Amino acid sequence: MVDRIKDTFVSAGHTIYPSPIEGEIGKHPKVRxxxxVGVPDAAKGHAIYAEVVPVAGEQLKASELKQFLRGKLPAYNIPARIRIVKDIPLSPVGKALHRAVQDNFGKRQGAKR
Structure with missing residues (x-):
């Protein structure tokens, strides 16, 4: 498994590598x-959180993605939380900015309090 060390995290005792999870989600025909990323979780240490941008004109639900991932990934690698979004912050070379996704999650959690 090759992932940047700062992108890996531990969830319920399992070391989680985001790249293979992103790869499997990216195989769904409605995903662009x-x-x-890992987000704080009181019970697990971190929970797996995914932000997904659908292909233009497609409707996509988190439950549809979770069902798609069953059998393709171990249960502990299926994101606990999936949010369908219009866009994801990208670096100048077109890669998702994981830190910005984590920050967005934190801001939404703070707004709920």
Whole structure:
């Protein structure tokens, strides 16, 4: 498994590598772009969180993606939270900015309080 060390995290005792999860989600025909990150979780240490941009004109639900991933990934690698978004912040070379996705999650959690 090759992932940047700062992108890996531990969830419920499992070391999680975002790249293979992003790869599997990206195989769904309605997915245009995906970013997977770890977010704080009181029970697990971190939970797997994915932001997904659908292909233009397509409707996509988190439940549809979770069903798609069953059997393709171990259960502990299926994101606990999936959010369908219009866009994901990208670097100048077109890669998802994972830190920005984590920050967006944190801002939404703070707004719920």
């Amino acid at each position: 772009l995906v970013s997977v």
